[in-house]
Amino acid sequence: MPDLTLREMTAQEFDEWRGAEVRGYADAQVTAGVWGPGEALRRSAELHDSLLPAGLATPGMVFLRGVRPDGAVIGTLWIALEHPRGVADCAFLFDIEVVEEHRSAGYGRALLTAAESFVRERGIGALELNVHGDNARAMKLYASSGYRVITQQMRKDLGSGSADHEG
Secondary structure (H helix, E strand, O other): OOOOEEEEOOHHHHHHHHHHHHHHHHHHHHHOOOOOHHHHHHHHHHHHHHHOOOHHHOOOEEEEEEEOOOOOEEEEEEEEOOOOOOOOOEEEEEEEEEOHHHOOOOHHHHHHHHHHHHHHHOOOOEEEEOOOOOOHHHHHHHHHOOOOOOOOOOOOOOOOOHHHOOO
């Protein structure tokens, strides 16, 4: 597994990351059919504002960069040290992302392992995350890293309009 260390995100990095995070989450919700394109960016920004009322300084939220020994930043982690739904002794991984040019080199697993160590070192016994159903690559990584499905949400698109219904 590639060698990396974690360091706190700087204020400038946070500002850049937050903009990309809001856009990426909006796009993912549109792709998943959760939000329409006209509302997605606004809803994503509102959600992030509610989760991060003090931005980088929001209590209980940790923003980290994975860094190689040569100083290259290979990825980002956003971890809530308290689970958003109040699950006891469980942190929540809101975001894990490997910089595009470093993908497919084992850094996703290394970053996930570093996140787990970070949480464990703070005396927290579990780490939970969500993954979109169309992200087979991430699901494979999580499953091979020992994560298990604890809930699953499913949807069937039924179409809209009376032409789709027989009477």
